[in-house]
Amino acid sequence: MSLVDRHCVHDAPALDDAALQLMLAEVPEWKITGDRIEREFVFRDFHETMEFVNALAFMIHREDHHPDLAVGYRRCTASWTTHSAGNRLSANDFVCAAKADALYAGRAGA
Template identity: 35%
Template structure:
């Protein structure tokens, strides 16, 4: 089972993920992605969905036209875990294939 990150581990993890930010009022991280159009945004979401399913760790997200907003938190631990940091890194790699 995942464990909640200690504040110093959370800070270290975020240093490795400069485009991700803490969500105000909650222990979660978020990032917004913009693509050239809806089709590209949806393709990105499909790739992320496969990665998340393999990890059995699923994002909170929304999509409006070419923008995808993602929030990561581990609900079982009531905050951030190493799973969130790992999925954020995978999402960053996936997004690089669309730029």
């Protein structure tokens, strides 16, 4: 099952290095920075940025796995880690990254 078709689970364990690399291959636009996975999304204008942020917020709420977001005029950076896994990466982070990628690819005007 692809990451975008999965859902976050309560108390997901931290991933080992081999699992991290396998999951990272499924979301190639993302990078691991320390104990986080992050990506910057770029938009035409502030309205498009906010449309994405609102769609992202809906997905985040549904998955109950919340990122740090930095929102600017034409940019949004999302950054995930799993606090319940000792602030390390879990499958939940990659599931949300894949879902964020799908939202970005499916936005109007993409």
